Amino acid sequence: MITGPSLPTVDAVALLLLVRHGHSTANADAVLAGWSEGVGLTDRGRTDVGRLASRLTDAGTDVARLVTSPLQRCRETASLLLPGASAEVVDDLGECHYGAWTGRPIAELVSEPLWRTVQDDPSTARFPDSEHYAAESLAEMAERITSTVRRIDAEVEAERGPDAVWVAVSHGDPIKAVLADAMGAGLAGLQRVHVDPASVSVVRWSGGRSMVMAVNSSGGAIRTHQGAAKDVPAGDNTIGGGTG
Template identity: 35%
Template structure:
């Protein structure tokens, strides 16, 4: 059995005002750094074997805060944990996006809709679940921290609970939150959802 702590990155300065996606240079702001420190102190209560992070700056900074206090490193960077590839939508404000029919379809039908770069929620789920399966084999009986993004975590939760991807709006994944999934190779179980710090 491998236990995964799925951690959403702490807040960046403009969280909620535009879609950051895979844009470069999106760092934690002052409030996000404070969130990351609280999260790191919370994670000190746990014992884990590895920390794996999405390549985005905001996830790496969150992972580093955990790594420093837990004295576990280095942080492994893994593109399979990356944010959804939103392509041309990245950097647009939500007011701009709400005028785009393709954006509205993406949010109404996550089970079949695709982003401008062609990624679907099922694609996201396949890549992250494939990485988790490899980590499960490598860290059997251990705990691994995965620092990633809200929709990536939602894809894992939907798969774990057997929900279609368009049910991802029925639960929240807040900045700097912890969701815990345990996997024995025969199937995963949701242990905790969206624990705040």
């Protein structure tokens, strides 16, 4: 887990803070929650989200828009993260539709042949159909979540200006998909990214280029007002690294 001293950001474009929901009852029970009903935060989850909320407060972050998955654990996280703020529920920020895998113990799933496909070739993985839960492929999930965050990011920048900061509360696999896409790795990089409950990752888009500013951060200051590098075209990264 990355717990560095700060989360570097720039003022050049709208900035997305991707927050995974806090530790849930399904996390505690080691089951794949998916779209199961009644999966809320544990005491640990509420405490961890409270710490993240304090980091946002300490940063003086003016959040232009707060959006969340419709699932209970994310809605609870959003309400604790920014108390009093109105969180917009966006269905397409929801968890992957795991179909017949929904609600099953992880210890059982690791012995399924599909598990290896999910790990080694996620672009071809599709979850089994179920009478009770929708099923989709990881590719369908990735397209759903990445197109949604890019659309909202463009809306936020158009409505609130290029220095706007917005927050999306979602789930592990969807957040990993956004980060892998932003890194240019696509689904091939999905399992090379790790995000913990109540962690924050930071992404920005500029000039047709995406930049991942932080991944899986659970400590340190969140800085959301840092000047852009001088003499660098929009969307370009600084040779040699950022100037801090």
